[in-house]
Structure formats: C-alpha cells, structure tokens
Amino acid sequence: MTTLLEVKDLDVTYPVKGFGKKPFQALRGVSLDIRPGETVGLVGESGSGKTTLGRAVLGLAPVTGGSIEYRGRDIAHLGRRERRALSSEIQVVFQDPYSSLNPALTIEQILSEPLTARGVAGSQARTRVRELLGQVNLPADAGDRLPREFSGGQRQRIAIARALALDPQLIVCDEPVSALDLSTQARVLDLFIEIQERTGVAYLFISHDLAVVRHISHRVAVMYHGEIVESGDGDQVTGAPEHPYTQRLFMAAPVPDPVRQEQRRAERLRLLEQQREADEQALATASPGRTA
Numbered sequence: 001m002t003t004l005l006e007v008k009d010l011d012v013t014y015p016v017k018g019f020g021k022k023p024f025q026a027l028r029g030v031s032l033d034i035r036p037g038e039t040v041g042l043v044g045e046s047g048s049g050k051t052t053l054g055r056a057v058l059g060l061a062p063v064t065g066g067s068i069e070y071r072g073r074d075i076a077h078l079g080r081r082e083r084r085a086l087s088s089e090i091q092v093v094f095q096d097p098y099s100s101l102n103p104a105l106t107i108e109q110i111l112s113e114p115l116t117a118r119g120v121a122g123s124q125a126r127t128r129v130r131e132l133l134g135q136v137n138l139p140a141d142a143g144d145r146l147p148r149e150f151s152g153g154q155r156q157r158i159a160i161a162r163a164l165a166l167d168p169q170l171i172v173c174d175e176p177v178s179a180l181d182l183s184t185q186a187r188v189l190d191l192f193i194e195i196q197e198r199t200g201v202a203y204l205f206i207s208h209d210l211a212v213v214r215h216i217s218h219r220v221a222v223m224y225h226g227e228i229v230e231s232g233d234g235d236q237v238t239g240a241p242e243h244p245y246t247q248r249l250f251m252a253a254p255v256p257d258p259v260r261q262e263q264r265r266a267e268r269l270r271l272l273e274q275q276r277e278a279d280e281q282a283l284a285t286a287s288p289g290r291t292a
C-alpha cells in the first residue's frame, strides 16, 4: 500500500520570547507514516509533543529540520496559497467543540464556508450541507440553528461535518473526544470509524487517553519528550509494549478487562456480605431478643 503522509526526521523548534532565552525544541527526529484509510493513534503524556506534530502536519508549527511528505510532496514549508489549496486534502478536528465553531453563524453557514471558498455555492452547497449533516447523523433542519443550541457531542459532529466538507484524505484529530462525557465519547468515536469505513479517510488521532487510542487506531505511535519511542501495530503496542516508557504509561492506565472487572465486582459483593453478617451478629449480641 502506498503512503499518504510520511514524516521524516522532523524537528520543530519554538522561538521563545525574552532576552537570552533559548529556543525550545519540541520535536526531535520524529518519523511516522500514515497510509490511505488508516488511523494512526498518537499517544503520550501532556507536553510530549503530540499537538506540535499535528500542527506541523497542518503547517502551523515552526519546522526546523526533516520533512513532511504528503503523497510524495514535501509540505513542511508551503506558502499561504499552497497551504490553502491543500486544505481540501488535509483537515482538522480540534478538542473543543465550544470554541471551534463561530457562535454567530448558523450551522448551514459554518458548513458552507469551506464549500464557498471552493466556488461551490447556491443549491449545490445547500445539498452538500444536508448530505454532510446526514453523514454525522444530524437532522437536515439543524442547518438553520446556531451552535449554542447543540450539546457538546452534537457540536463535535458539526465540527466533523465541516472537516468532511471537501472530502479530505487525511484528518488531524487533536483530542477530539476529550471534552465529551464517556457515553458521548463512545458514540463520536464510532462515528469516526463509520465515516472512515464509508469514505476511506485517514486519521492522525491524537489523544492522551489510551482506551480511546486503543479503540480507534490501526497503528499507534508513542511520544515522549518530543520523540517517538515506540510505534507499530495497535494491539502490539498497547498489549505488549516494549519501551519502558510505554510500559509505564500503560501500567498507569490498566486495560479494562471484563473478566477481571467481574471478579472485582464479585469480590466487592462477598466483602459486603461478610460485613453485613458481622453487623448482624454484633447487633444480635448487643440485643439478644432480636432475631435476624
């Protein structure tokens, strides 16, 4: 299979303001590839450089070394116009569905924006907006409403619809479910999977949540202090990590094993039962006339 995105030996260094302050190197020799239709999960603790890598792919971080090839073309240092042209291919969904949608625009206006920028207008754009709302399981009349009329999960669906408007090949998803409650997370994750199965879009899926990454990724890369310390098949990396950092990271967040959970529940019930019997015995001793 061909490679869609190939990041090679990437360095990103942020200039730091203030006299005598040294620039901060946030990524060091990072290499990673994404194939068409694939989800690569990027995991690591806060500050390890996950967002920086996503932003570099989007042309929003100061790349100081290495390359980012999209379909064989280096996109690490594109000018504004070339970058805009690439926005139909590479899109983004951010963490916060509250700040990422313009509160003054209706959903139809929000979803039409990328279409209008491409010269798709009028009835063609309206048809596409309805199609997009359907793709993310929102009713067609959602187009007339404002973002504030929707829940967090619904807003994230709208953000996903906007990202899909131009049929991208790759979406950088930066913690897209972290702001949602657990059951909404599960539904939005399933939506990501369903969309991928239907459209063949690839995801660079950034999350600090191992359960989320495990659920959605075909392959997983683990970041630590600006470097990728381990990468490979999702089950392999999450199930039998090799690098000591990954082992520690995964030990801190144990896999919810249904058999183990059932054993723990049975153990809790047994202890409660023991406690109840002990209480009743104590009560019976204190008041000998009482029958259990």
Ligand SMILES: Nc1ncnc2c1ncn2[C@@H]1O[C@H](COP(=O)(O)OP(=O)(O)OP(=O)(O)O)[C@@H](O)[C@H]1O
Binding pocket: 014, 015, 016, 024, 026, 044, 045, 046, 047, 048, 049, 050, 051, 052, 053, 208
């Ligand atoms: N614009 C910036 N200028 C200077 N340093 C930055 C800038 N953006 C990020 N950093 C630093 O780069 C490092 C990596 O940050 P980044 O946000 O990529 O990590 P992360 O793994 O996504 O963490 P989190 O999950 O907390 O967002 C951090 O030490 C951060 O403080």
